[in-house]
Amino acid sequence: MKRVAVIGCGTVGASWAALFLGHGLDVAAYDPSPGAEDRLQSFVDHALDQLAELGIRGKGELRFSGDLTDVLGAADFVQENVPEDEALKRRMLADIDALAVEGVIVASSTSALLRSSIVAECKTSHRFIVAHPFNPPHLVPLVELVGEDEGIIQEAAEFYQTLGRRPVILRREMPGHIANRLSSALYREAVYLVEQGVASVADIDAALCNGPGLRWAVMGPHMTYHLGGGPGGIKHYLSHLGPSQVKRWAALGNPTLSPEVQKQIVEGVADEAGDRSIQELEERRDRGLLEILKSRTEVAGKP
Amino acid sequence: MKRVAVIGCGTVGASWAALFLGHGLDVAAYDPSPGAEDRLQSFVDHALDQLAELGIRGKGELRFSGDLTDVLGAADFVQENVPEDEALKRRMLADIDALAVEGVIVASSTSALLRSSIVAECKTSHRFIVAHPFNPPHLVPLVELVGEDEGIIQEAAEFYQTLGRRPVILRREMPGHIANRLSSALYREAVYLVEQGVASVADIDAALCNGPGLRWAVMGPHMTYHLGGGPGGIKHYLSHLGPSQVKRWAALGNPTLSPEVQKQIVEGVADEAGDRSIQELEERRDRGLLEILKSRTEVAGKP
Structure with a gap:
């Protein structure tokens, strides 16, 4: 793998581009929006600095083009990140289908759409997969894979692993995949x-990131209950505390996002944010993620 | 605050004891179970080594006693951690009510019981609070507070802050508090x-701890959507993507813990754990938590 085509260079596409470049891959980027090239370059410069902190210092070459044929012609892998509009995605994947070199894997970053609906017009649909990252993709390791051809999925999983990603494989498609659900x-x-x-x-936000959220950065929910079951582990947990878990599920809420609730959330977030702008908060989030990623040694749950 | 009584020295009580000792407070511990003293000492020794890694190196004195009157007589603060049995807890809190020095705050670590039901037999119920930690309490900062007297809650919150905890205050009691819900x-x-x-x-576990779990160690869900809303923040998010969030809620599952599902979970966890014992997994969890806690600088969401 030497050259990746990045189709659509919003936040997700730009972040993918940075990850590929940092791992020494050349990137040919396509985005028809006005000003896209400058925004991409600026995002990539910043993200490459962050990746360097993690020891990821490859020097891939970034080339931007407004010509889809040109971008796809020499690509060994395609990462598509156009807006989450079903008709648009479907059309774009059909175009890629016609232009990408035979055998090249085409991965869509879609978060909300089903693979089956967006590949509907692709003649070579077997090589089309969903590879959904979590924002920001150059820092958060998760990639959720959905496909129809096991060999293609394996090949893609191995590729993402070489980029330090943690691919997880869905056995069947599901709206929202796993993580967003x-x-x-x-x-x-x-x-x-x-x-x-x-x-x-x-306080609700603080309860999560100082409690379960902190633990979930180390291990997932099943493994957490395995340790919550004492020497008998998850088996003991499920047989003894399963019924109380089911009872708790029944007591969970079913809220509406009424104007009043929205108002409370908006005011509450404003209190929480204080005088910090969204950009400052993003920088702090990335700083927090970077520090955790730097600190990751071998942890339980084989993340 | 100089001396804390720790009532009930299972995993939670022992972990609290270590936290108090590491912050230079003396601990008088009570537990009637056979072998409790040895188990406590061994847990505390290990936990104090972990706390030392975080720069918490106070030298409180640990005294174990089988005599409740003796333990409570000189305590400035009481942390109760007896098993989650409503009748047992209620009786124990009534005993503490009679024995603890006037004005001393009594905090129950209960995770599953309501404060109102366990303080039902206490004459001085206003000084009784729930202070629910998250396992293991000497590492995970969250403490959820429920009480009836705002002054007492404030005093307790300040006390836990001196121990590096992040208290969150419930305005009213709720089964499971916040984090367990x-x-x-x-x-x-x-x-x-x-x-x-x-x-x-x-893969489900991996999706969490390499995706949203990682981000939730840095910021809570409301703040996360604030950043997901672009320049318009949470207000834009809710007005534009709120309906799709509500639609997603409607599509979430309602599983049973049938024997077949339990079997799949038990086998899946066994695959995930591989040859790692529960003790090894706990050590790796604690190592992961320690590394994240060491890496925590100032992050968004003011955790």
Whole structure:
């Protein structure tokens, strides 16, 4: 693998581009939006500095082009990141289908759409996969893979592993894949706690990132309950505490995002953010992620 | 604050004891179970080594006693951690009520019981609070506080802050408080994904701790969506993507912990654990937590 085509250079595409470049791969980037090239270059410069902190210091070459044929003609791998509009994605993947070199894997970063619907017009659909990253992709290791050809999925998984990513493989497609479904499930309860006036938005956020969120950076929920079951592990946990877990599920909330709840959330987030701009908060998030990634040695759950 | 009584010295009580000792407080510990003193000492020795890595190197004195009156007589603060049995807890808190020095705060570590039910027999219930930590309490900063007297809650919050904890205050009691409700909500969906055969247990765990779990060690869910809303922040997010979030909530699963699902989880966890014993996994979890805690500088969300 030497040259990757990055199609669509918004936040996700630009972050992927930086990751590829940092690992020494050449990137040919395509984005028809006005000003896209400058925004991409500026994002990549900043992200490459961050990657250098993690010891990722490859020197891939970045080339930007407004010509899709040119960008796809010499690519060994394609990462597509156009906006989450089903018709647009479907058309773009069909175009890529016609232009990408035979046998080249085409990965879509789609978070919300189903693979089956966006590859519907592709003649060589077997080589099209979903490879959904988590924002920002150059820092967060997760990549969720969905495909129809096991060999292609394996090849893609190995490729992402060479970039320090942690691919997880879905056995079948599912709206929201895995991580966004877990996030949504948690967020529903977080909104319920706001709606019910149980705590401030800032305290709910703090409860997560100083409690379970901290542990979930180290191991997943199943492994967590394995350790919560004492010497008998998950088997003991499920047989003894399973019923109370099911009871707790039944007591979880089902909130609405009414104007009143939205107002409470918006005001609560404003309190929590204080005078920090979104850009400052992003920088602090990235700083936090970088420090955790730097600190990662071998941890449980084989992340 | 100079001397803390730790009532009940299982995993949670022992971990609290280590935290108090590491911060230079004397601990008088009570536990009627056979062998409790040795288990406590051994846990504390190990935990104090971990705390020393975080620069917490106080030299409180640990005294164990089988006499509740003796332990409570000279305590400035009481942390109760007896088993999660409502009748037992209620009786123990009533005993503490009669024996603890006037004005001393009594904090229960209960995770599953409601404060109102366990303080029912206390004459001085206003000084009784729930202070629920997250396992292991000497490492994970979260403490969830529930009480009836705002002054007492404030005093307790300040005390826990001196121990490097992050207290969050519940405005009203709620089964499971905040963090366990968020955990349960996420776990329900994790079990659903197993039930539906979407991915292996190990991949579901990996998706969390390499994706949203990693980010949630840095900031909570509301702040995360604030950054997901672009320049318009959470307000833009809720008004534009709120409806799709609500739609996602409706598509979340409602699994059962049937024998078949339990079997899949147990086998999946066994695959994930490989040849690592529960003790090894705990050590790796603690190592992961320690490294993250060491790396924590100032991060977004003011954790």
